[in-house]
Amino acid sequence: MPSTVFSKETAAYLANFVVSADEYEFLLRLLAKPERAAEERHPSQLQKPSKLRPVAVAKSRLGNLLSADEIRLQATELNEFSLLVWRTSSRLYSATYLLAFAGRYIAYLRAKGTLPRPRLLDRTRIKASLSLALLLSLYRLIYRVTSSLHAGVFSSQARKFRRKHRQITKILRSQFFPAFTSAATAGLAYGLLPKGPLRSYGAFYTATLAAEYGFNYVTAQKQFAWLGQQANSWILFPFSIAQLLYAYHYDRDCVSKPFQLFMSKTVENYIPAKPLAYPETLPWPSPEVVVNSLSQVTLDKYPPFNSPILYPDSYVLPKAYSSIDPIVSQAHPGIKNLSCALMHPMEQSCSASYVKSLSRQYLQFARYILPFFTAKTLLSVRHADMNLTKLKLMEMARSATKLNLFLTMVSSTIWSGLCSSQFLISNNVLPTSRMKVIGFVAGLWAYIYNSGGKQQYISVARMATESYWKSLVKHNKVRTIPNGDVLVFAGSFAVIMSLYDRSSGSVESGLIKKVLQLVSGIPPLEPVPASTPSTPNVEKKSPRDAVHL
Numbered sequence: 001m002p003s004t005v006f007s008k009e010t011a012a013y014l015a016n017f018v019v020s021a022d023e024y025e026f027l028l029r030l031l032a033k034p035e036r037a038a039e040e041r042h043p044s045q046l047q048k049p050s051k052l053r054p055v056a057v058a059k060s061r062l063g064n065l066l067s068a069d070e071i072r073l074q075a076t077e078l079n080e081f082s083l084l085v086w087r088t089s090s091r092l093y094s095a096t097y098l099l100a101f102a103g104r105y106i107a108y109l110r111a112k113g114t115l116p117r118p119r120l121l122d123r124t125r126i127k128a129s130l131s132l133a134l135l136l137s138l139y140r141l142i143y144r145v146t147s148s149l150h151a152g153v154f155s156s157q158a159r160k161f162r163r164k165h166r167q168i169t170k171i172l173r174s175q176f177f178p179a180f181t182s183a184a185t186a187g188l189a190y191g192l193l194p195k196g197p198l199r200s201y202g203a204f205y206t207a208t209l210a211a212e213y214g215f216n217y218v219t220a221q222k223q224f225a226w227l228g229q230q231a232n233s234w235i236l237f238p239f240s241i242a243q244l245l246y247a248y249h250y251d252r253d254c255v256s257k258p259f260q261l262f263m264s265k266t267v268e269n270y271i272p273a274k275p276l277a278y279p280e281t282l283p284w285p286s287p288e289v290v291v292n293s294l295s296q297v298t299l300d301k302y303p304p305f306n307s308p309i310l311y312p313d314s315y316v317l318p319k320a321y322s323s324i325d326p327i328v329s330q331a332h333p334g335i336k337n338l339s340c341a342l343m344h345p346m347e348q349s350c351s352a353s354y355v356k357s358l359s360r361q362y363l364q365f366a367r368y369i370l371p372f373f374t375a376k377t378l379l380s381v382r383h384a385d386m387n388l389t390k391l392k393l394m395e396m397a398r399s400a401t402k403l404n405l406f407l408t409m410v411s412s413t414i415w416s417g418l419c420s421s422q423f424l425i426s427n428n429v430l431p432t433s434r435m436k437v438i439g440f441v442a443g444l445w446a447y448i449y450n451s452g453g454k455q456q457y458i459s460v461a462r463m464a465t466e467s468y469w470k471s472l473v474k475h476n477k478v479r480t481i482p483n484g485d486v487l488v489f490a491g492s493f494a495v496i497m498s499l500y501d502r503s504s505g506s507v508e509s510g511l512i513k514k515v516l517q518l519v520s521g522i523p524p525l526e527p528v529p530a531s532t533p534s535t536p537n538v539e540k541k542s543p544r545d546a547v548h549l
Helices: 008-015 021-041 054-061 068-075 080-111 123-152 156-164 166-173 177-192 197-220 222-230 233-250 257-269 287-299 319-328 338-343 350-380 386-424 434-449 454-474 484-502 510-520
Strands: none
Touching (some): 123 177, 123 510, 177 197, 197 454, 257 287, 257 386, 257 454, 287 319, 287 338, 287 386, 386 434, 484 510
16 A cells, blocks of 8 residues: 555555455465564574564564554444445456456457457446346345334334334335345346346246245245155156157257257167168268157158058158158068157067167166266265275165166157057147157156255256246247346345345255355354253344344
């Protein structure tokens, strides 16, 4: 802090907007360490052993620095709460802006000149960083006011107000009022983010988190405890797969990339590969062409198949399926359905083809699952207890087998369900909607792995919800409103902050808890142990019942 430009009082006053007195003192202690180490290496240079504190040593050795006491003295002239909000918001703004710039610059370097060089000052990054910083500062400022209103309505001076305005009093007395009102208002700062897919997905993701944490809060209540036990997270999976499978066949642009990748990798075990003796000059349909043809089969209500081997004169393949002619033209003469001729042309029996595909699929998943689980288990064993290691390896084997079996049965039911459905119901019954039924039945296999994939099931449900919404927008079944994503974010953010404020156990993710603690400035409430006896006639106040500092 240059004393030639600012006086010490002015410098100490401005320093409060950058660091607190305790943080400044910590920095001085860090600066004092190398000086003390140098004195210990050269004791002959010392005339007297110093009895000063490390801060005093740093001040005498490192120049005419301000002391923490001087900064603390100037802080008394300022509002401590305002200083805290300013420091936290400015640091969040700076960190967000620098991280965004670093990400764009790394993308520029990886693109090797194909992308424009990012500028240090960018309006989009400024607005995005300002949005987050303003959200944090608004929440803390409004929370301070609403907490005062919430506490003041209980006072004896507000007795007349309570009698006159009963409905307003009921709202102000709600334990969720301070956090909900503050978050709903501060969440409108989300609108400063530039419009685009990122802003829309952020609002959607926040809404799914609010639904998840709200469900956790409801099922934690005694009267709804049975709901949390019966409706486990795996029950979301059948409904999610039903929507994703239907959208994959008819609205593929509305399906997320991870599910498309899963389908493209597993379909290779259920469609015929190119024969070794097949001429290289002739085209062979790709897996994507085969899947598109399967979708067209359902739209055409499952046309029959006449084998060209038995009926060469009457064999006519519709023009829409000309791309798959190399596969179906050599199909087994006993096959009667076009979908069967496309998926297992060399095997007449659907069940035999299903068993062979199961074995191939099981081995394919095992190549990735077993090494991953083995490495994870070995890294978690930190001591040479052979008995414990064996137990962990056995548990790993059970988990890997369950997961492998679960994924295998899901994928096999998805791809073989089309053949099976033609034998169970008429071709005119639910020609396209049966995809949802097939997906739902395939998703029921999640019961095998119902205890180990909660976050995965929630992620799949999030993908399904996003897919369903995109399908509605694509087919003009919903009308979008201007800045609707901002309103969705504000409402969802209000729900999340209310739950965190009064029931932080509803928020399961440790990372999300840290983010919410940064926004609110208050650590989550720790549950009181059951063994702690209650103290009679003493009112216990939590940090959220006091005015937020």
